[in-house]
Amino acid sequence: MFQQMKYFIAVVDEHSFAQAAEKYNISQSAISQQIKELNQEVGTPLLKRQGRSFELTPAGEYFYRQAKTIVNQIGQVLKNTRQIADNEQEKYILKLGYLQMFGTTEFLKAVTIFAEQYPEVKVNITSGQHDQLFKLLR
Secondary structure (H helix, E strand, C coil), X not given: CXXXXXXXXXXXXXXXXXXXXXXXXXXXXXXXXXXXXXXXHHCCCCEEEECCEEEECHHHHHXXXXXXXXXXXXXHHHHHHXXXXXXXXXXXXXXXXXXXXXCCHHHHHHHHHHHHHCCXXXXXXEEECHHHHHHHHC
């Protein structure tokens, strides 16, 4: 149904079965068939044909708005999923910050010990003023 929703959105956006078919590199009859199957799945006509033209039915207007939201959300989910997969290379990152005005000897000694015990963890260290570190924390 997801692909049918995308086809339906394209038909409405392009206001043309032919242009929607061209957008997805399929035949116009294939788009028409997919919209017909979508109507059957939904259980009501979404478009009212008038010769070569069409208009949305009230149910079609509702479905169009909702389908557009869903397709956009799924697109975002796919994008986020890919980003997570890309970031798995750096799965273990420890981000540390320390105030510049305090001594760093003990801090760096602790980081060195940690890095030796957990070599698979990448350590990013930032030093700065309180306000800078707080912004980074947020």
